[in-house]
Amino acid sequence: MNLSKRNNAGEAKMELQIAPLIDVVFLLLIYFMVTASLIKKEGDISFVLPANIPAEEMVNVPVELLIEITSDGTVMAEGLRFAAEDRVLTDLTTQVVGLKEIAKSQQSPFAVNLLPDREAFHVRVIDVMDACAAAGVKNLSFSKSM
Structure with a gap:
């Protein structure tokens, strides 16, 4: 990455190339978007709590x-x-x-x-x-x- 260019007068002019910086920012954005959807929130975990259900009477099968x-x-x-x-x-x-x-x-x-x-x-x-x-x-x- 060449940050210095000389102009006609011989003084160095500093330039920053922005295209690679934008590529890196977009890659980071895509990475965080993909990984954020894979993480389950605590409220999304579904389970059934045991209830107070009376026991059924046993049936005698002959x-x-x-x-x-x-x-x-x-x-x-x-x-x-x-x-x-x-x-x-x-x-x-x-x-x-x-x-x-x-x-x-x-x-x-x-x-x-x-x-x-x-x-x-x-x-x-x-x-x-x-x-x-x-x-x-x-x-x-x-x-x-x-």
Whole structure:
């Protein structure tokens, strides 16, 4: 930046070039405008204060076990299959007792719903009912097969 120029008489004349100064001022102005819009004010922060709301009453959802009996005598409960040859159904009794304990721990009612096939033998339905009785099931209902 050359501040001195000599005129014809030989004396030095001081000149200040203003174009670079204006460029710097505009750059600073743009910088402060951009950064000022990014800063959030304290009043702009939105949040919800906790309110004094009464607690809702708990709803007891019943625990229900659906036991399907197919025409070939296979018993299905909770994704488990029990073979037609198993007449005692001890694994089914264990499964029912476990679900009954879960319902008891949740203080919910427990029910078993039997869904026999139209072609299922009555003796197989009685086997399942005996397994439920061994597990101590009090609520047992039947559903109509489709």
